[in-house]
Amino acid sequence: MNASTTSTMSPNIVSTRAAGRLRAAALSLTAVVLAGLTLGACSPRGGDQTAKPGTAPASQSQPAKASNNQPINKDSTMNTPISPAPASTPANIASEPAAEVKAQYATFGAGCFWGPELRFTKLDGVLDAEVGYTGGKTLNPTYEQVCNEETGHVEVVRVKFDPAKVSYRRLLEEFFTMHDPTQVNRQGPDYGTQYRTAVFANTPEQAREAEAFKVELGASGKFKRPIATSVEPAQTFYRAEDYHQDYLKKRGIESCGTL
Numbered sequence: 377m378n379a380s381t382t383s384t385m386s387p388n389i390v391s392t393r394a395a396g397r398l399r400a401a402a403l404s405l406t407a408v409v410l411a412g413l414t415l416g417a418c419s420p421r422g423g424d425q426t427a428k429p430g431t432a433p434a435s436q437s438q439p440a441k442a443s444n445n446q447p448i449n450k451d452s453t454m455n456t457p458i459s460p461a462p463a464s465t466p467a468n469i470a471s472e473p474a475a476e477v478k479a480q481y482a483t484f485g486a487g488c489f490w491g492p493e494l495r496f497t498k499l500d501g502v503l504d505a506e507v508g509y510t511g512g513k514t515l516n517p518t519y520e521q522v523c524n525e526e527t528g529h530v531e532v533v534r535v536k537f538d539p540a541k542v543s544y545r546r547l548l549e550e551f552f553t554m555h556d557p558t559q560v561n562r563q564g565p566d567y568g569t570q571y572r573t574a575v576f577a578n579t580p581e582q583a584r585e586a587e588a589f590k591v592e593l594g595a596s597g598k599f600k601r602p603i604a605t606s607v608e609p610a611q612t613f614y615r616a617e618d619y620h621q622d623y624l625k626k627r628g629i630e631s632c633g634t635l
Contacts, residue, residue, distance in 0.1 A: 477538050479503055482547050482582065483510060483610055485530040485574035486555040487563025490623040491631050492533045495554050501542025505535050507623075508615040510576055511608065519617055522570050531570050534613050544582055548589045551575070557593075558601040576610040583607055 486492045489507040496505045509517050512529030522529045535547060555563050561572045577583035586607045594603045615621075624630065 477503070477540075479536050480539050480544070481578050481610075482535045482537065482544060483532050483576035483578065483613065484535070484547075484551045485511070485532045485572060485576070486551060487531070487571045487573070488566050488632055489531040489533050489616070489620070492551075492554055493622070494624045494630065495550060496533055496535045496547070497625075499537075499542055499546070499550060501538045501540075501546075503536045503538055505533055506615055507531070507533055507620050508613050509570075510611050510613045511574065512611075517614055519620065523568070525569055529570060529614070530572055530574055531616075532574075532576065532613070544585055545589065548575075548586060552589070552593060552605075557603050557605045558599050560604045573605040575605060575607045577607060578610045583609070 484492065493505050493507050496502050509522050509527070509529035510532050512522070512527040514521060514527035514529070517527040517529050521527050522531065537544075537547065555573060557573045559573065561567060561569050563571050563573075575582075575586045577586055590603050590605060590607065593599070624632070
């Protein structure tokens with residue numbers, strides 16, 4: 377088309393063509409914008425932040441789930457799974473305290489205390505046995521004072537025992553077989569009030585049981601003479617000198633008769 381032709385075009389035609397070019401430009405711009413939005417939706421940093429029903433928004437992403445039900449470290453800089461707490465082991469369980477033995481005491485006078493001490497220690501359930509003096513009037517008596525009958529004490533063995541393993545009756549049985557309970561103020565060649573036969577009861581129950589055992593033993597016909605053993609409430613026990621403790625055991629002998 378030449379210039380003469382263009383100059384003769386009507387104004388209406390020029391306006392129509394201009395409007396068409398504007399519409400085409402607008403459509404092209406719209407397409408570019410839409411394309412950009414589409415690319416943004418696929419980008420990790422762009423896209424619609426509105427959560428779909430049943431999902432969390434991108435800005436509130438759900439914490440990662442641990443495999444095998446293991447918790448995940450919440451530190452944003454470290455996403456290493458934390459090992460679950462170990463199962464209970466003896467190292468992290470407070471151990472039960474050992475059951476304390478409720479020991480009891482029994483006190484017997486059966487003549488010279490060396491032999492009875494050794495006999496009682498051989499019984500299962502006896503935790504300890506020690507020799508000493510009781511039943512007298514003098515404080516802290518010595519062996520010499522007791523032997524001279526100056527204090528009124530009796531040579532005795534105090535037995536510590538576990539009642540779950542050995543009964544008090546079993547101790548009474550042993551006591552009455554290790555000496556002659558019919559002798560008064562003596563045992564064999566040893567004589568004096570310090571050698572008298574006696575049960576010093578540490579509880580009312582022990583006193584009742586000892587008295588009943590005496591009656592039972594007297595009625596058994598085992599002894600021709602009456603039982604001379606006295607049953608008395610336990611008094612202060614004074615431990616004898618160290619050289620008297622385990623006297624026979626230290627010397628490797630079983631009874632005073634083998635000295």
